Amino acid sequence: MRAASETHRDREPNGHRPSADVEMARVLGTTPFHMALDASGSGIAHWKHDPLHDVVEPMAHHVIMAYNGTVQRMERRTGRSVAIGTFRRGVVIIIPEGSSSRWDIPKPVDVVQLYLPHAMLKRVADEAEIASPTDLLERTAYPDPITSRLLLSAADTLEGNGALDMLFRHQLTDLLATRLLAAHTGSPTTFQPTMGGLSPKVLLRAIERLRSDSDADVSLAALASDAGLSRFHFCRSFKESTGLSPHAWLRQHRLEQAMNMLRDTDESVVSIAAALGYSSQTAFAAAFRKMTGETPSDWRRRVR
Structure with missing residues:
Protein backbone atom coordinates (compact mmCIF):
# COMPACT_ATOMS: atom_id res chain seq x y z
CA MET A 1 0.00 0.00 0.00
CA ARG A 2 1.22 3.49 -0.83
CA ALA A 3 -0.09 6.18 1.52
CA ALA A 4 -1.33 9.46 0.12
CA SER A 5 1.25 12.19 0.61
CA GLU A 6 -1.10 15.08 0.01
CA THR A 7 -4.50 15.77 1.50
CA HIS A 8 -7.09 18.10 0.01
CA ARG A 9 -9.17 19.84 2.68
CA ASP A 10 -12.18 21.98 1.97
CA ARG A 11 -11.98 25.03 4.22
CA GLU A 12 -15.65 25.99 4.04
CA PRO A 13 -17.41 26.29 7.41
CA ASN A 14 -19.07 23.08 8.59
CA GLY A 15 -22.50 24.58 8.01
CA HIS A 16 -21.89 24.41 4.25
CA ARG A 17 -20.90 20.75 4.29
CA MET A 24 -22.66 8.63 2.27
CA ALA A 25 -26.24 7.96 1.21
CA ARG A 26 -25.69 10.08 -1.90
CA VAL A 27 -22.40 8.43 -2.86
CA LEU A 28 -23.36 4.87 -2.03
CA GLY A 29 -26.79 5.14 -3.64
CA THR A 30 -28.52 2.96 -1.07
CA THR A 31 -29.85 2.92 2.48
CA PRO A 32 -27.79 1.59 5.40
CA PHE A 33 -28.31 -1.91 6.71
CA HIS A 34 -28.44 -0.24 10.12
CA MET A 35 -27.77 3.29 11.37
CA ALA A 36 -28.02 5.04 14.74
CA LEU A 37 -27.39 8.79 14.94
CA ASP A 38 -27.35 11.32 17.77
CA ALA A 39 -28.40 14.96 17.61
CA SER A 40 -24.81 16.02 16.92
CA GLY A 41 -24.72 13.83 13.81
CA SER A 42 -22.33 11.41 15.48
CA GLY A 43 -23.28 7.81 15.08
CA ILE A 44 -22.62 4.39 13.67
CA ALA A 45 -23.81 2.99 10.34
CA HIS A 46 -23.51 -0.44 8.75
CA TRP A 47 -23.54 -0.31 4.95
CA LYS A 48 -23.62 -3.02 2.30
CA HIS A 49 -23.20 -1.38 -1.08
CA ASP A 50 -22.27 -1.99 -4.70
CA PRO A 51 -18.90 -1.22 -6.33
CA LEU A 52 -18.05 2.46 -6.04
CA HIS A 53 -16.56 4.86 -8.59
CA ASP A 54 -17.29 8.36 -7.35
CA VAL A 55 -16.01 11.40 -5.46
CA VAL A 56 -16.79 11.77 -1.75
CA GLU A 57 -17.36 15.47 -1.15
CA PRO A 58 -16.17 17.28 2.03
CA MET A 59 -18.27 16.32 5.05
CA ALA A 60 -19.02 17.89 8.42
CA HIS A 61 -17.72 14.85 10.34
CA HIS A 62 -14.69 12.63 10.46
CA VAL A 63 -15.59 9.24 8.98
CA ILE A 64 -13.82 6.13 10.22
CA MET A 65 -14.53 2.81 8.51
CA ALA A 66 -13.82 -0.82 9.32
CA TYR A 67 -14.08 -3.28 6.45
CA ASN A 68 -15.95 -6.57 6.78
CA GLY A 69 -16.20 -7.87 3.22
CA THR A 70 -14.35 -9.79 0.53
CA VAL A 71 -10.64 -9.00 0.28
CA GLN A 72 -10.11 -6.62 -2.62
CA ARG A 73 -7.80 -3.95 -3.96
CA MET A 74 -9.02 -0.37 -4.15
CA GLU A 75 -7.80 3.06 -5.17
CA ARG A 76 -8.29 6.46 -3.53
CA ARG A 77 -7.29 9.72 -5.25
CA THR A 78 -6.81 12.78 -3.08
CA GLY A 79 -5.75 15.89 -4.98
CA ARG A 80 -2.79 14.74 -7.09
CA SER A 81 -1.91 11.81 -4.83
CA VAL A 82 -3.02 8.21 -5.23
CA ALA A 83 -3.31 5.61 -2.48
CA ILE A 84 -3.69 1.97 -3.46
CA GLY A 85 -4.66 -0.42 -0.69
CA THR A 86 -6.24 -3.76 0.10
CA PHE A 87 -9.56 -3.88 1.93
CA ARG A 88 -9.67 -6.69 4.49
CA ARG A 89 -10.65 -7.20 8.11
CA GLY A 90 -8.19 -5.49 10.43
CA VAL A 91 -7.69 -2.33 8.35
CA VAL A 92 -9.31 1.07 8.74
CA ILE A 93 -10.16 3.94 6.43
CA ILE A 94 -10.20 7.51 7.76
CA ILE A 95 -11.74 10.42 5.88
CA PRO A 96 -10.93 13.53 7.95
CA GLU A 97 -13.59 16.21 8.31
CA GLY A 98 -13.57 18.47 5.24
CA SER A 99 -11.43 16.25 2.99
CA SER A 100 -12.46 15.09 -0.47
CA SER A 101 -11.29 12.12 -2.53
CA ARG A 102 -12.30 9.88 -5.43
CA TRP A 103 -12.85 6.20 -4.68
CA ASP A 104 -12.62 3.26 -7.07
CA ILE A 105 -13.70 0.00 -5.44
CA PRO A 106 -14.42 -2.81 -7.94
CA LYS A 107 -16.44 -5.23 -5.78
CA PRO A 108 -19.40 -4.97 -3.36
CA VAL A 109 -18.52 -3.61 0.09
CA ASP A 110 -19.58 -4.49 3.65
CA VAL A 111 -18.40 -1.74 5.99
CA VAL A 112 -19.17 -0.25 9.42
CA GLN A 113 -18.69 3.51 9.71
CA LEU A 114 -18.26 5.87 12.66
CA TYR A 115 -19.33 9.51 12.17
CA LEU A 116 -17.39 11.69 14.59
CA PRO A 117 -17.76 15.47 14.97
CA HIS A 118 -14.42 17.17 15.54
CA ALA A 119 -15.87 18.82 18.66
CA MET A 120 -16.38 15.37 20.17
CA LEU A 121 -12.81 14.35 19.39
CA LYS A 122 -11.56 17.55 20.99
CA ARG A 123 -13.78 16.97 24.06
CA VAL A 124 -12.20 13.55 24.63
CA ALA A 125 -8.73 15.08 24.20
CA ASP A 126 -9.56 17.83 26.71
CA GLU A 127 -11.02 15.37 29.23
CA ALA A 128 -7.93 13.18 28.94
CA GLU A 129 -5.78 16.33 29.31
CA ILE A 130 -4.06 15.82 25.96
CA ALA A 131 -2.28 18.90 24.65
CA SER A 132 -1.22 17.41 21.28
CA PRO A 133 -3.02 18.31 18.00
CA THR A 134 -6.29 16.50 17.30
CA ASP A 135 -6.21 16.63 13.48
CA LEU A 136 -6.74 13.13 12.12
CA LEU A 137 -4.53 11.69 9.41
CA GLU A 138 -6.00 10.42 6.17
CA ARG A 139 -5.78 6.62 6.18
CA THR A 140 -6.43 4.18 3.32
CA ALA A 141 -6.72 0.47 4.21
CA TYR A 142 -4.34 1.17 7.10
CA PRO A 143 -3.58 -1.79 9.41
CA ASP A 144 -5.19 -1.21 12.82
CA PRO A 145 -6.81 -4.39 14.19
CA ILE A 146 -7.81 -2.68 17.47
CA THR A 147 -9.88 0.09 15.87
CA SER A 148 -11.26 -2.33 13.28
CA ARG A 149 -12.40 -4.82 15.91
CA LEU A 150 -13.99 -2.12 18.08
CA LEU A 151 -15.94 -0.64 15.20
CA LEU A 152 -17.05 -3.97 13.73
CA SER A 153 -18.37 -4.96 17.17
CA ALA A 154 -21.02 -2.27 16.76
CA ALA A 155 -22.69 -4.25 13.98
CA ASP A 156 -23.19 -7.22 16.33
CA THR A 157 -23.90 -5.48 19.63
CA LEU A 158 -26.76 -3.07 18.87
CA GLU A 159 -29.67 -5.00 20.32
CA GLY A 160 -32.88 -3.12 19.68
CA ASN A 161 -32.96 -1.76 23.24
CA GLY A 162 -32.99 2.04 23.45
CA ALA A 163 -31.08 2.47 26.72
CA LEU A 164 -28.54 -0.28 26.06
CA ASP A 165 -27.91 0.77 22.48
CA MET A 166 -27.49 4.45 23.37
CA LEU A 167 -25.10 3.71 26.24
CA PHE A 168 -23.10 1.29 24.09
CA ARG A 169 -22.90 3.77 21.21
CA HIS A 170 -21.76 6.67 23.40
CA GLN A 171 -19.26 4.50 25.24
CA LEU A 172 -17.89 3.05 21.99
CA THR A 173 -17.65 6.48 20.37
CA ASP A 174 -15.58 7.83 23.27
CA LEU A 175 -13.40 4.71 23.25
CA LEU A 176 -12.83 4.99 19.49
CA ALA A 177 -12.03 8.71 19.83
CA THR A 178 -9.43 7.78 22.44
CA ARG A 179 -7.97 5.20 20.09
CA LEU A 180 -7.88 7.67 17.18
CA LEU A 181 -6.00 10.19 19.31
CA ALA A 182 -3.54 7.48 20.30
CA ALA A 183 -2.86 6.13 16.81
CA HIS A 184 -4.09 8.40 14.03
CA THR A 185 -2.92 11.97 14.66
CA GLY A 186 0.38 13.61 13.80
CA SER A 187 1.47 13.25 17.45
CA PRO A 188 0.35 9.86 18.80
CA THR A 189 -0.65 9.99 22.45
CA THR A 190 -0.01 7.63 25.36
CA PHE A 191 -2.83 7.58 27.90
CA GLN A 192 -2.06 7.28 31.58
CA PRO A 193 -3.44 4.22 33.39
CA THR A 194 -6.52 4.64 35.56
CA MET A 195 -5.77 5.60 39.13
CA GLY A 196 -8.53 4.42 41.46
CA GLY A 197 -12.25 3.88 41.01
CA LEU A 198 -15.37 5.68 42.13
CA SER A 199 -16.07 6.37 45.78
CA PRO A 200 -18.71 4.02 47.29
CA LYS A 201 -21.28 6.84 47.42
CA VAL A 202 -20.72 7.89 43.80
CA LEU A 203 -20.73 4.26 42.63
CA LEU A 204 -24.02 3.58 44.42
CA ARG A 205 -25.57 6.66 42.80
CA ALA A 206 -24.35 5.54 39.38
CA ILE A 207 -25.81 2.06 39.87
CA GLU A 208 -29.13 3.56 40.97
CA ARG A 209 -29.18 5.54 37.73
CA LEU A 210 -28.36 2.46 35.67
CA ARG A 211 -31.27 0.66 37.31
CA SER A 212 -33.64 3.47 36.32
CA ASP A 213 -36.41 2.90 33.80
CA SER A 214 -35.66 6.25 32.15
CA ASP A 215 -33.33 6.23 29.13
CA ALA A 216 -32.32 9.81 30.00
CA ASP A 217 -31.07 8.69 33.41
CA VAL A 218 -28.75 6.06 31.93
CA SER A 219 -27.15 8.24 29.27
CA LEU A 220 -23.37 8.43 29.60
CA ALA A 221 -23.57 12.22 29.91
CA ALA A 222 -26.04 11.98 32.82
CA LEU A 223 -24.02 9.31 34.61
CA ALA A 224 -20.78 11.27 34.30
CA SER A 225 -22.37 14.59 35.29
CA ASP A 226 -23.98 13.06 38.37
CA ALA A 227 -20.57 11.67 39.38
CA GLY A 228 -18.92 15.05 38.82
CA LEU A 229 -16.57 13.56 36.23
CA SER A 230 -15.97 13.78 32.50
CA ARG A 231 -17.35 10.95 30.38
CA PHE A 232 -13.77 9.78 29.76
CA HIS A 233 -12.85 9.55 33.44
CA PHE A 234 -16.24 8.20 34.52
CA CYS A 235 -16.01 5.18 32.20
CA ARG A 236 -12.48 4.36 33.31
CA SER A 237 -13.30 4.76 37.01
CA PHE A 238 -16.57 2.80 36.79
CA LYS A 239 -14.76 -0.14 35.19
CA GLU A 240 -12.02 0.09 37.81
CA SER A 241 -14.69 -0.18 40.53
CA THR A 242 -16.92 -2.88 39.03
CA GLY A 243 -14.79 -4.75 36.51
CA LEU A 244 -17.37 -3.89 33.85
CA SER A 245 -18.02 -0.95 31.57
CA PRO A 246 -21.31 0.92 32.19
CA HIS A 247 -22.81 -0.75 29.11
CA ALA A 248 -21.70 -4.24 30.16
CA TRP A 249 -23.07 -3.64 33.69
CA LEU A 250 -26.45 -2.51 32.37
CA ARG A 251 -26.58 -5.41 29.90
CA GLN A 252 -25.95 -7.87 32.74
CA HIS A 253 -28.59 -6.15 34.90
CA ARG A 254 -31.20 -6.36 32.12
CA LEU A 255 -30.39 -10.06 31.66
CA GLU A 256 -30.93 -10.69 35.37
CA GLN A 257 -34.25 -8.81 35.21
CA ALA A 258 -35.30 -10.93 32.25
CA MET A 259 -34.38 -14.16 34.03
CA ASN A 260 -36.31 -13.16 37.16
CA MET A 261 -39.42 -12.31 35.15
CA LEU A 262 -39.21 -15.49 33.07
CA ARG A 263 -38.76 -17.65 36.16
CA ASP A 264 -41.07 -15.96 38.67
CA THR A 265 -43.98 -14.62 36.58
CA ASP A 266 -46.34 -15.84 33.88
CA GLU A 267 -45.78 -12.74 31.74
CA SER A 268 -45.46 -13.52 28.03
CA VAL A 269 -42.07 -13.17 26.37
CA VAL A 270 -43.38 -10.28 24.28
CA SER A 271 -44.55 -8.46 27.45
CA ILE A 272 -41.19 -8.99 29.14
CA ALA A 273 -39.41 -7.68 26.04
CA ALA A 274 -41.54 -4.52 26.10
CA ALA A 275 -41.09 -4.04 29.86
CA LEU A 276 -37.31 -4.19 29.47
CA GLY A 277 -37.26 -1.67 26.64
CA TYR A 278 -36.65 -3.92 23.63
CA SER A 279 -38.13 -2.83 20.32
CA SER A 280 -39.51 -6.30 19.58
CA GLN A 281 -39.71 -9.85 20.88
CA THR A 282 -37.24 -10.83 18.17
CA ALA A 283 -34.66 -8.28 19.35
CA PHE A 284 -35.08 -9.43 22.96
CA ALA A 285 -34.78 -13.13 22.03
CA ALA A 286 -31.63 -12.48 20.00
CA ALA A 287 -29.99 -10.53 22.86
CA PHE A 288 -31.01 -13.15 25.43
CA ARG A 289 -29.67 -15.99 23.32
CA LYS A 290 -26.39 -14.17 22.73
CA MET A 291 -25.86 -13.97 26.50
CA THR A 292 -27.17 -17.41 27.54
CA GLY A 293 -27.09 -19.67 24.49
CA GLU A 294 -30.84 -20.27 24.85
CA THR A 295 -34.03 -18.56 23.74
CA PRO A 296 -36.14 -17.00 26.52
CA SER A 297 -38.82 -19.69 26.07
CA ASP A 298 -36.33 -22.56 26.22
CA TRP A 299 -34.65 -21.07 29.30
CA ARG A 300 -38.03 -20.64 31.04
CA ARG A 301 -39.02 -24.26 30.37
CA ARG A 302 -35.70 -25.51 31.69
CA VAL A 303 -35.69 -23.60 35.01
CA ARG A 304 -39.36 -23.84 36.01
Whole structure:
Protein backbone atom coordinates (compact mmCIF):
# COMPACT_ATOMS: atom_id res chain seq x y z
CA MET A 1 0.00 0.00 0.00
CA ARG A 2 1.22 3.49 -0.83
CA ALA A 3 -0.09 6.18 1.52
CA ALA A 4 -1.33 9.46 0.12
CA SER A 5 1.25 12.19 0.61
CA GLU A 6 -1.10 15.08 0.01
CA THR A 7 -4.50 15.77 1.50
CA HIS A 8 -7.09 18.10 0.01
CA ARG A 9 -9.17 19.84 2.68
CA ASP A 10 -12.18 21.98 1.97
CA ARG A 11 -11.98 25.03 4.22
CA GLU A 12 -15.65 25.99 4.04
CA PRO A 13 -17.41 26.29 7.41
CA ASN A 14 -19.07 23.08 8.59
CA GLY A 15 -22.50 24.58 8.01
CA HIS A 16 -21.89 24.41 4.25
CA ARG A 17 -20.90 20.75 4.29
CA PRO A 18 -23.34 17.84 4.37
CA SER A 19 -23.44 15.56 7.38
CA ALA A 20 -21.64 12.28 6.90
CA ASP A 21 -24.81 10.17 6.73
CA VAL A 22 -26.28 12.40 3.99
CA GLU A 23 -23.13 12.38 1.86
CA MET A 24 -22.66 8.63 2.27
CA ALA A 25 -26.24 7.96 1.21
CA ARG A 26 -25.69 10.08 -1.90
CA VAL A 27 -22.40 8.43 -2.86
CA LEU A 28 -23.36 4.87 -2.03
CA GLY A 29 -26.79 5.14 -3.64
CA THR A 30 -28.52 2.96 -1.07
CA THR A 31 -29.85 2.92 2.48
CA PRO A 32 -27.79 1.59 5.40
CA PHE A 33 -28.31 -1.91 6.71
CA HIS A 34 -28.44 -0.24 10.12
CA MET A 35 -27.77 3.29 11.37
CA ALA A 36 -28.02 5.04 14.74
CA LEU A 37 -27.39 8.79 14.94
CA ASP A 38 -27.35 11.32 17.77
CA ALA A 39 -28.40 14.96 17.61
CA SER A 40 -24.81 16.02 16.92
CA GLY A 41 -24.72 13.83 13.81
CA SER A 42 -22.33 11.41 15.48
CA GLY A 43 -23.28 7.81 15.08
CA ILE A 44 -22.62 4.39 13.67
CA ALA A 45 -23.81 2.99 10.34
CA HIS A 46 -23.51 -0.44 8.75
CA TRP A 47 -23.54 -0.31 4.95
CA LYS A 48 -23.62 -3.02 2.30
CA HIS A 49 -23.20 -1.38 -1.08
CA ASP A 50 -22.27 -1.99 -4.70
CA PRO A 51 -18.90 -1.22 -6.33
CA LEU A 52 -18.05 2.46 -6.04
CA HIS A 53 -16.56 4.86 -8.59
CA ASP A 54 -17.29 8.36 -7.35
CA VAL A 55 -16.01 11.40 -5.46
CA VAL A 56 -16.79 11.77 -1.75
CA GLU A 57 -17.36 15.47 -1.15
CA PRO A 58 -16.17 17.28 2.03
CA MET A 59 -18.27 16.32 5.05
CA ALA A 60 -19.02 17.89 8.42
CA HIS A 61 -17.72 14.85 10.34
CA HIS A 62 -14.69 12.63 10.46
CA VAL A 63 -15.59 9.24 8.98
CA ILE A 64 -13.82 6.13 10.22
CA MET A 65 -14.53 2.81 8.51
CA ALA A 66 -13.82 -0.82 9.32
CA TYR A 67 -14.08 -3.28 6.45
CA ASN A 68 -15.95 -6.57 6.78
CA GLY A 69 -16.20 -7.87 3.22
CA THR A 70 -14.35 -9.79 0.53
CA VAL A 71 -10.64 -9.00 0.28
CA GLN A 72 -10.11 -6.62 -2.62
CA ARG A 73 -7.80 -3.95 -3.96
CA MET A 74 -9.02 -0.37 -4.15
CA GLU A 75 -7.80 3.06 -5.17
CA ARG A 76 -8.29 6.46 -3.53
CA ARG A 77 -7.29 9.72 -5.25
CA THR A 78 -6.81 12.78 -3.08
CA GLY A 79 -5.75 15.89 -4.98
CA ARG A 80 -2.79 14.74 -7.09
CA SER A 81 -1.91 11.81 -4.83
CA VAL A 82 -3.02 8.21 -5.23
CA ALA A 83 -3.31 5.61 -2.48
CA ILE A 84 -3.69 1.97 -3.46
CA GLY A 85 -4.66 -0.42 -0.69
CA THR A 86 -6.24 -3.76 0.10
CA PHE A 87 -9.56 -3.88 1.93
CA ARG A 88 -9.67 -6.69 4.49
CA ARG A 89 -10.65 -7.20 8.11
CA GLY A 90 -8.19 -5.49 10.43
CA VAL A 91 -7.69 -2.33 8.35
CA VAL A 92 -9.31 1.07 8.74
CA ILE A 93 -10.16 3.94 6.43
CA ILE A 94 -10.20 7.51 7.76
CA ILE A 95 -11.74 10.42 5.88
CA PRO A 96 -10.93 13.53 7.95
CA GLU A 97 -13.59 16.21 8.31
CA GLY A 98 -13.57 18.47 5.24
CA SER A 99 -11.43 16.25 2.99
CA SER A 100 -12.46 15.09 -0.47
CA SER A 101 -11.29 12.12 -2.53
CA ARG A 102 -12.30 9.88 -5.43
CA TRP A 103 -12.85 6.20 -4.68
CA ASP A 104 -12.62 3.26 -7.07
CA ILE A 105 -13.70 0.00 -5.44
CA PRO A 106 -14.42 -2.81 -7.94
CA LYS A 107 -16.44 -5.23 -5.78
CA PRO A 108 -19.40 -4.97 -3.36
CA VAL A 109 -18.52 -3.61 0.09
CA ASP A 110 -19.58 -4.49 3.65
CA VAL A 111 -18.40 -1.74 5.99
CA VAL A 112 -19.17 -0.25 9.42
CA GLN A 113 -18.69 3.51 9.71
CA LEU A 114 -18.26 5.87 12.66
CA TYR A 115 -19.33 9.51 12.17
CA LEU A 116 -17.39 11.69 14.59
CA PRO A 117 -17.76 15.47 14.97
CA HIS A 118 -14.42 17.17 15.54
CA ALA A 119 -15.87 18.82 18.66
CA MET A 120 -16.38 15.37 20.17
CA LEU A 121 -12.81 14.35 19.39
CA LYS A 122 -11.56 17.55 20.99
CA ARG A 123 -13.78 16.97 24.06
CA VAL A 124 -12.20 13.55 24.63
CA ALA A 125 -8.73 15.08 24.20
CA ASP A 126 -9.56 17.83 26.71
CA GLU A 127 -11.02 15.37 29.23
CA ALA A 128 -7.93 13.18 28.94
CA GLU A 129 -5.78 16.33 29.31
CA ILE A 130 -4.06 15.82 25.96
CA ALA A 131 -2.28 18.90 24.65
CA SER A 132 -1.22 17.41 21.28
CA PRO A 133 -3.02 18.31 18.00
CA THR A 134 -6.29 16.50 17.30
CA ASP A 135 -6.21 16.63 13.48
CA LEU A 136 -6.74 13.13 12.12
CA LEU A 137 -4.53 11.69 9.41
CA GLU A 138 -6.00 10.42 6.17
CA ARG A 139 -5.78 6.62 6.18
CA THR A 140 -6.43 4.18 3.32
CA ALA A 141 -6.72 0.47 4.21
CA TYR A 142 -4.34 1.17 7.10
CA PRO A 143 -3.58 -1.79 9.41
CA ASP A 144 -5.19 -1.21 12.82
CA PRO A 145 -6.81 -4.39 14.19
CA ILE A 146 -7.81 -2.68 17.47
CA THR A 147 -9.88 0.09 15.87
CA SER A 148 -11.26 -2.33 13.28
CA ARG A 149 -12.40 -4.82 15.91
CA LEU A 150 -13.99 -2.12 18.08
CA LEU A 151 -15.94 -0.64 15.20
CA LEU A 152 -17.05 -3.97 13.73
CA SER A 153 -18.37 -4.96 17.17
CA ALA A 154 -21.02 -2.27 16.76
CA ALA A 155 -22.69 -4.25 13.98
CA ASP A 156 -23.19 -7.22 16.33
CA THR A 157 -23.90 -5.48 19.63
CA LEU A 158 -26.76 -3.07 18.87
CA GLU A 159 -29.67 -5.00 20.32
CA GLY A 160 -32.88 -3.12 19.68
CA ASN A 161 -32.96 -1.76 23.24
CA GLY A 162 -32.99 2.04 23.45
CA ALA A 163 -31.08 2.47 26.72
CA LEU A 164 -28.54 -0.28 26.06
CA ASP A 165 -27.91 0.77 22.48
CA MET A 166 -27.49 4.45 23.37
CA LEU A 167 -25.10 3.71 26.24
CA PHE A 168 -23.10 1.29 24.09
CA ARG A 169 -22.90 3.77 21.21
CA HIS A 170 -21.76 6.67 23.40
CA GLN A 171 -19.26 4.50 25.24
CA LEU A 172 -17.89 3.05 21.99
CA THR A 173 -17.65 6.48 20.37
CA ASP A 174 -15.58 7.83 23.27
CA LEU A 175 -13.40 4.71 23.25
CA LEU A 176 -12.83 4.99 19.49
CA ALA A 177 -12.03 8.71 19.83
CA THR A 178 -9.43 7.78 22.44
CA ARG A 179 -7.97 5.20 20.09
CA LEU A 180 -7.88 7.67 17.18
CA LEU A 181 -6.00 10.19 19.31
CA ALA A 182 -3.54 7.48 20.30
CA ALA A 183 -2.86 6.13 16.81
CA HIS A 184 -4.09 8.40 14.03
CA THR A 185 -2.92 11.97 14.66
CA GLY A 186 0.38 13.61 13.80
CA SER A 187 1.47 13.25 17.45
CA PRO A 188 0.35 9.86 18.80
CA THR A 189 -0.65 9.99 22.45
CA THR A 190 -0.01 7.63 25.36
CA PHE A 191 -2.83 7.58 27.90
CA GLN A 192 -2.06 7.28 31.58
CA PRO A 193 -3.44 4.22 33.39
CA THR A 194 -6.52 4.64 35.56
CA MET A 195 -5.77 5.60 39.13
CA GLY A 196 -8.53 4.42 41.46
CA GLY A 197 -12.25 3.88 41.01
CA LEU A 198 -15.37 5.68 42.13
CA SER A 199 -16.07 6.37 45.78
CA PRO A 200 -18.71 4.02 47.29
CA LYS A 201 -21.28 6.84 47.42
CA VAL A 202 -20.72 7.89 43.80
CA LEU A 203 -20.73 4.26 42.63
CA LEU A 204 -24.02 3.58 44.42
CA ARG A 205 -25.57 6.66 42.80
CA ALA A 206 -24.35 5.54 39.38
CA ILE A 207 -25.81 2.06 39.87
CA GLU A 208 -29.13 3.56 40.97
CA ARG A 209 -29.18 5.54 37.73
CA LEU A 210 -28.36 2.46 35.67
CA ARG A 211 -31.27 0.66 37.31
CA SER A 212 -33.64 3.47 36.32
CA ASP A 213 -36.41 2.90 33.80
CA SER A 214 -35.66 6.25 32.15
CA ASP A 215 -33.33 6.23 29.13
CA ALA A 216 -32.32 9.81 30.00
CA ASP A 217 -31.07 8.69 33.41
CA VAL A 218 -28.75 6.06 31.93
CA SER A 219 -27.15 8.24 29.27
CA LEU A 220 -23.37 8.43 29.60
CA ALA A 221 -23.57 12.22 29.91
CA ALA A 222 -26.04 11.98 32.82
CA LEU A 223 -24.02 9.31 34.61
CA ALA A 224 -20.78 11.27 34.30
CA SER A 225 -22.37 14.59 35.29
CA ASP A 226 -23.98 13.06 38.37
CA ALA A 227 -20.57 11.67 39.38
CA GLY A 228 -18.92 15.05 38.82
CA LEU A 229 -16.57 13.56 36.23
CA SER A 230 -15.97 13.78 32.50
CA ARG A 231 -17.35 10.95 30.38
CA PHE A 232 -13.77 9.78 29.76
CA HIS A 233 -12.85 9.55 33.44
CA PHE A 234 -16.24 8.20 34.52
CA CYS A 235 -16.01 5.18 32.20
CA ARG A 236 -12.48 4.36 33.31
CA SER A 237 -13.30 4.76 37.01
CA PHE A 238 -16.57 2.80 36.79
CA LYS A 239 -14.76 -0.14 35.19
CA GLU A 240 -12.02 0.09 37.81
CA SER A 241 -14.69 -0.18 40.53
CA THR A 242 -16.92 -2.88 39.03
CA GLY A 243 -14.79 -4.75 36.51
CA LEU A 244 -17.37 -3.89 33.85
CA SER A 245 -18.02 -0.95 31.57
CA PRO A 246 -21.31 0.92 32.19
CA HIS A 247 -22.81 -0.75 29.11
CA ALA A 248 -21.70 -4.24 30.16
CA TRP A 249 -23.07 -3.64 33.69
CA LEU A 250 -26.45 -2.51 32.37
CA ARG A 251 -26.58 -5.41 29.90
CA GLN A 252 -25.95 -7.87 32.74
CA HIS A 253 -28.59 -6.15 34.90
CA ARG A 254 -31.20 -6.36 32.12
CA LEU A 255 -30.39 -10.06 31.66
CA GLU A 256 -30.93 -10.69 35.37
CA GLN A 257 -34.25 -8.81 35.21
CA ALA A 258 -35.30 -10.93 32.25
CA MET A 259 -34.38 -14.16 34.03
CA ASN A 260 -36.31 -13.16 37.16
CA MET A 261 -39.42 -12.31 35.15
CA LEU A 262 -39.21 -15.49 33.07
CA ARG A 263 -38.76 -17.65 36.16
CA ASP A 264 -41.07 -15.96 38.67
CA THR A 265 -43.98 -14.62 36.58
CA ASP A 266 -46.34 -15.84 33.88
CA GLU A 267 -45.78 -12.74 31.74
CA SER A 268 -45.46 -13.52 28.03
CA VAL A 269 -42.07 -13.17 26.37
CA VAL A 270 -43.38 -10.28 24.28
CA SER A 271 -44.55 -8.46 27.45
CA ILE A 272 -41.19 -8.99 29.14
CA ALA A 273 -39.41 -7.68 26.04
CA ALA A 274 -41.54 -4.52 26.10
CA ALA A 275 -41.09 -4.04 29.86
CA LEU A 276 -37.31 -4.19 29.47
CA GLY A 277 -37.26 -1.67 26.64
CA TYR A 278 -36.65 -3.92 23.63
CA SER A 279 -38.13 -2.83 20.32
CA SER A 280 -39.51 -6.30 19.58
CA GLN A 281 -39.71 -9.85 20.88
CA THR A 282 -37.24 -10.83 18.17
CA ALA A 283 -34.66 -8.28 19.35
CA PHE A 284 -35.08 -9.43 22.96
CA ALA A 285 -34.78 -13.13 22.03
CA ALA A 286 -31.63 -12.48 20.00
CA ALA A 287 -29.99 -10.53 22.86
CA PHE A 288 -31.01 -13.15 25.43
CA ARG A 289 -29.67 -15.99 23.32
CA LYS A 290 -26.39 -14.17 22.73
CA MET A 291 -25.86 -13.97 26.50
CA THR A 292 -27.17 -17.41 27.54
CA GLY A 293 -27.09 -19.67 24.49
CA GLU A 294 -30.84 -20.27 24.85
CA THR A 295 -34.03 -18.56 23.74
CA PRO A 296 -36.14 -17.00 26.52
CA SER A 297 -38.82 -19.69 26.07
CA ASP A 298 -36.33 -22.56 26.22
CA TRP A 299 -34.65 -21.07 29.30
CA ARG A 300 -38.03 -20.64 31.04
CA ARG A 301 -39.02 -24.26 30.37
CA ARG A 302 -35.70 -25.51 31.69
CA VAL A 303 -35.69 -23.60 35.01
CA ARG A 304 -39.36 -23.84 36.01
